[in-house]
Amino acid sequence: MVRTIALLIGAGFVFVLGIALFGTISTAITDPAPETAEHEFHHHPKDAGLSSAGLFGTFDKQQLQRGLKVYQEVCAACHSLKYVSFRDLEQIGYSEGQVKALAQAWPIEQPSVNPDTGEAATRKNIPSDRFPSPYANEVAARAANNNALPPDLSLMAKARHDGANYVASLLTGYQNQPAELLRKFPDAKTPQGLHYNPYFANLNIAMPPPITSDGQVTYEDGTQPTRDQMAKDVAAFLAWTAEPNLERRHAAGFATVIFLLIFVFLTWGAYKNVWRGVKH
Amino acid sequence: MSFPWANHYEPKQPLMRWMDEKLPLPRLVYNAIGAGYPVPRNLNYFWNFGVLAGLALVVQIVTGIVLAMHYGANSLVAFQSVESIMRDVNGGWFLRYAHANGASMFLAVVYIHIARGLYYGSYKAPREMVWLLGVVIFLLMMATAFMGYVLPWGQMSFWGAQVITGFFSAIPLVGEPIRVLLLGGYAPDNAALNRFFSLHYLLPFVIAGVIILHIWALHIPGSSNPTGVDVKGEQDTVPFHPYYTAKDGVGVAVFFLIFAALIFFSPNLLGHPDNYIEANPLSTPAHIVPEWYFLPFYAILKSFTADFILTGKLWGVLAMFGSILLLFFLPWLDSSPVRSSNYRPTYRWFLIVLALDVLVLGYIGGAEATARNVIIGQIATAYYFAHFLIILPIVSRSERPRPLPNSITEAVLAKHGGTSPAETALAH
Amino acid sequence: MATVDSTITPGDHPAHHDGDGHDPRRRDFINIAAVAWAGVGAGVIVLPLINQMNPSADVLALSTTEIDISKIEPGQSIKSTFRKQPLFVRNLTPKEIAEADAVAISDLRDPQSLEERTKAGKKNWLITLGVCTHLGCVPLGAGEGENKGPFGGYFCPCHGSAYDTAGRIRQGPAPTNLVVPEYAFTSDTVVTVG
Numbered sequence: 001m002v003r004t005i006a007l008l009i010g011a012g013f014v015f016v017l018g019i020a021l022f023g024t025i026s027t028a029i030t031d032p033a034p035e036t037a038e039h040e041f042h043h044h045p046k047d048a049g050l051s052s053a054g055l056f057g058t059f060d061k062q063q064l065q066r067g068l069k070v071y072q073e074v075c076a077a078c079h080s081l082k083y084v085s086f087r088d089l090e091q092i093g094y095s096e097g098q099v100k101a102l103a104q105a106w107p108i109e110q111p112s113v114n115p116d117t118g119e120a121a122t123r124k125n126i127p128s129d130r131f132p133s134p135y136a137n138e139v140a141a142r143a144a145n146n147n148a149l150p151p152d153l154s155l156m157a158k159a160r161h162d163g164a165n166y167v168a169s170l171l172t173g174y175q176n177q178p179a180e181l182l183r184k185f186p187d188a189k190t191p192q193g194l195h196y197n198p199y200f201a202n203l204n205i206a207m208p209p210p211i212t213s214d215g216q217v218t219y220e221d222g223t224q225p226t227r228d229q230m231a232k233d234v235a236a237f238l239a240w241t242a243e244p245n246l247e248r249r250h251a252a253g254f255a256t257v258i259f260l261l262i263f264v265f266l267t268w269g270a271y272k273n274v275w276r277g278v279k280h
Numbered sequence: 281m282s283f284p285w286a287n288h289y290e291p292k293q294p295l296m297r298w299m300d301e302k303l304p305l306p307r308l309v310y311n312a313i314g315a316g317y318p319v320p321r322n323l324n325y326f327w328n329f330g331v332l333a334g335l336a337l338v339v340q341i342v343t344g345i346v347l348a349m350h351y352g353a354n355s356l357v358a359f360q361s362v363e364s365i366m367r368d369v370n371g372g373w374f375l376r377y378a379h380a381n382g383a384s385m386f387l388a389v390v391y392i393h394i395a396r397g398l399y400y401g402s403y404k405a406p407r408e409m410v411w412l413l414g415v416v417i418f419l420l421m422m423a424t425a426f427m428g429y430v431l432p433w434g435q436m437s438f439w440g441a442q443v444i445t446g447f448f449s450a451i452p453l454v455g456e457p458i459r460v461l462l463l464g465g466y467a468p469d470n471a472a473l474n475r476f477f478s479l480h481y482l483l484p485f486v487i488a489g490v491i492i493l494h495i496w497a498l499h500i501p502g503s504s505n506p507t508g509v510d511v512k513g514e515q516d517t518v519p520f521h522p523y524y525t526a527k528d529g530v531g532v533a534v535f536f537l538i539f540a541a542l543i544f545f546s547p548n549l550l551g552h553p554d555n556y557i558e559a560n561p562l563s564t565p566a567h568i569v570p571e572w573y574f575l576p577f578y579a580i581l582k583s584f585t586a587d588f589i590l591t592g593k594l595w596g597v598l599a600m601f602g603s604i605l606l607l608f609f610l611p612w613l614d615s616s617p618v619r620s621s622n623y624r625p626t627y628r629w630f631l632i633v634l635a636l637d638v639l640v641l642g643y644i645g646g647a648e649a650t651a652r653n654v655i656i657g658q659i660a661t662a663y664y665f666a667h668f669l670i671i672l673p674i675v676s677r678s679e680r681p682r683p684l685p686n687s688i689t690e691a692v693l694a695k696h697g698g699t700s701p702a703e704t705a706l707a708h
Numbered sequence: 709m710a711t712v713d714s715t716i717t718p719g720d721h722p723a724h725h726d727g728d729g730h731d732p733r734r735r736d737f738i739n740i741a742a743v744a745w746a747g748v749g750a751g752v753i754v755l756p757l758i759n760q761m762n763p764s765a766d767v768l769a770l771s772t773t774e775i776d777i778s779k780i781e782p783g784q785s786i787k788s789t790f791r792k793q794p795l796f797v798r799n800l801t802p803k804e805i806a807e808a809d810a811v812a813i814s815d816l817r818d819p820q821s822l823e824e825r826t827k828a829g830k831k832n833w834l835i836t837l838g839v840c841t842h843l844g845c846v847p848l849g850a851g852e853g854e855n856k857g858p859f860g861g862y863f864c865p866c867h868g869s870a871y872d873t874a875g876r877i878r879q880g881p882a883p884t885n886l887v888v889p890e891y892a893f894t895s896d897t898v899v900t901v902g
Contacts, residue, residue: 266741
């Protein structure tokens with residue numbers, strides 16, 4: 001009885017799938033899905049060669065400090081970093097005093113309340129504050145940016161596939177739309193107000209090129225601020241903001257794996273010992 | 281239960297004797313997973329995975345309780361509280377990565393456990409109840425994993441909740457009201473998040489309870505074995521402890537090694553980047569997929585693209601639930617008296633095809649819905665149902681099994697080539 | 709797993725009599741080592757599970773508070789917060805200072821003078837945590853019109869502890885004076901606590 005019902009149900013599902021399969025195949029023949037520009041012209045991120053990549057990756061603190069400077073001078077005007085606190089900067093080599101000074105001098109102030117009137121006000125940042133957002137809310141952000149919302153950057157390096165490399169590639173990836181693309185997909189011309197960038201998922205990004213010329217940011221450590229260098233430095237910085245515990249994680253992992261390898265060896269020995277002489 | 285030759289618990293110390301009179305818990309443990317439980321001597325490493333699944337549940341409960349101390353189940357703060365765990369809580373990143381990857385480890389171990397049951401016929405008489413309870417555990421696990429994935433309140437969390445509760449809207453007439461009831465609203469929001477958190481905390485303990493029943497039911501007939509031949513006598517078994525505790529120890533060590541490699545060196549390998557973007561009810565990610573362990577079922581859901589009497593959507597939902605529920609009928613769909621597929625030359629090949637089929641479904645579940653992928657998915661889905669509902673009932677009747685060994689001991693000795701004089705004495 | 713070594717003592721099990729002739733005790737060393745290693749691992753893994761309960765980095769970061777005291781008139785006090793606990797800042801009147809100084813230190817349950825509880829030259833600024841040292845209620849007396857208790861300082865309504873104008877325990881079950889946190893005057897009008 002169970003088997004008869006099963007046969008019927010099974011035959012039913014297979015039959016319906018047959019119909020669906022027929023439909024899929026006939027559609028594929030009569031009305032094949034058109035190629036899209038996104039498919040053909042999208043590039044995967046280039047390897048930016050960051051020191052944090054790989055199994056034993058570590059951060060280059062000098063580079064993170066340069067990246068912070070790029071974020072501060074180039075990105076921070078539009079992009080928030082709302083999950084990171086000023087105090088976290090002690091992890092990339094600043095002293096407590098430096099962090100305090102940096103927070104004090106940060107151009108965007110922290111929202112607060114006027115203690116006398118209760119009205120909305122702002123105050124200077126202190127180390128325990130998170131990085132203040134440049135816009136009060138999403139509506140304000142869109143209004144100031146041609147209806148595009150600049151995403152928060154705290155987790156950008158984990159929120160995109162191959163995120164840190166993606167940031168570096170995207171920042172230096174702006175170019176004119178290839179003639180071949182326009183020949184093949186005449187409708188895919190980059191709309192007014194957007195910018196062609198083959199590393200962006202749909203090729204047309206609302207953000208204007210942020211890093212436009214060598215020397216846009218002045219580095220204190222003597223590194224040449226080329227466009228490429230600035231893009232890599234801010235990518236490295238965002239790799240850190242997304243995963244500040246990376247170094248600790250790798251170090252703990254190394255110890256744990258060695259410990260467990262020994263454990264595998266010991267349990268294997270104990271197993272062989274317990275079972276010696278018992279065929280199985 | 282036990283075989284008559286099982287070791288008997290005889291507490292020697294006065295304290296343990298006193299304990300045994302008042303609360304014979306040590307006796308229970310001794311008879312369940314100690315020296316008092318005789319187990320076939322020929323179990324291979326696939327029999328490690330039951331213990332590993334239990335271990336994975338413990339890992340999930342422990343890390344989960346700790347994470348719940350820091351998590352905020354409110355749609356306004358959930359994402360932020362997870363980030364705070366990752367950045368500010370002492371060792372929080374470790375606990376959260378352990379919990380997230382622990383879910384993957386748990387499901388992976390359970391899939392191998394299920395595959396072992398399928399291959400060696402562990403679902404057959406007299407162990408049907410063990411199998412049925414196992415399917416219940418699997419369903420509870422899927423519900424728990426789904427609700428847990430919603431909690432970080434990232435984009436995949438939100439849209440996962442939207443899509444999965446959307447299954448219910450396929451039901452004619454009452455579907456939409458049911459969906460609204462489940463979500464406590466028209467879209468996933470604070471009400472849904474809170475109830476998912478509540479249930480995500482509850483269900484693991486329900487799972488633990490069903491696991492106790494699962495083990496209880498197992499101990500009545502005793503463990504199966506790779507030959508599928510019943511235990512005939514004392515020489516066929518060894519006590520669980522120390523023999524299988526030692527063997528499980530190796531499995532546990534390897535389990536933790538793989539687990540640690542994931543946590544410390546590739547914690548986001550099995551996750552999805554979009555879940556590091558906070559939930560946004562106004563924008564669906566370009567390419568939404570469930571976690572890897574649901575991909576085969578997702579492929580089945582996507583394969584029903586045509587209406588036939590019912591809508592394609594309803595067919596997809598029915599098939600997806602059906603693909604799991606049919607496992608409840610497996611003990612009666614398979615009428616072959618032979619348990620182990622090692623002795624079922626025809627069915628063995630169909631099972632290997634099934635395993636590949638599920639892998640293909642997994643790939644298709646995560647791939648883009650191009651015509652090629654949809655066609656492959658539809659064929660693979662058809663095989664999945666045909667395998668269980670058509671091929672298995674027919675093959676199990678028509679196939680001529682290979683001759684079975686007379687006993688477990690005979691099979692073991694044949695493998696090792698010849699008998700040793702001490703053999704009967706050694707097989708305790 | 710946990711007792712692999714303890715139950716298979718030599719002679720207990722036929723498996724131990726097969727003969728490659730070694731001392732069974734020495735071979736069981738590997739069992740003991742495996743179990744011990746697992747024990748070490750279990751011990752280590754407990755550490756992060758306990759340590760996660762310690763204050764997290766964002767809580768620790770809130771450990772200093774700046775207070776503007778310019779608007780507190782003599783005889784007034786304000787309630788502020790320090791590490792999420794109430795903090796009383798009180799501008800003592802000369803009369804209150806005199807009352808506090810008049811008490812014989814040796815009569816006190818927790819002997820301390822007002823000088824010891826304030827900064828040099830700022831004897832009128834009494835800064836204490838607003839946490840009763842009995843069981844942690846917030847004493848009354850800092851707010852306008854609140855009951856200051858029989859000694860004119862603070863009075864805890866939970867179990868009746870009464871503090872004097874130097875925040876010292878005078879009556880009731882509390883064992884010690886109100887706690888004076890670490891603080892410093894960063895200017896004449898600003899105090900940094902913590």
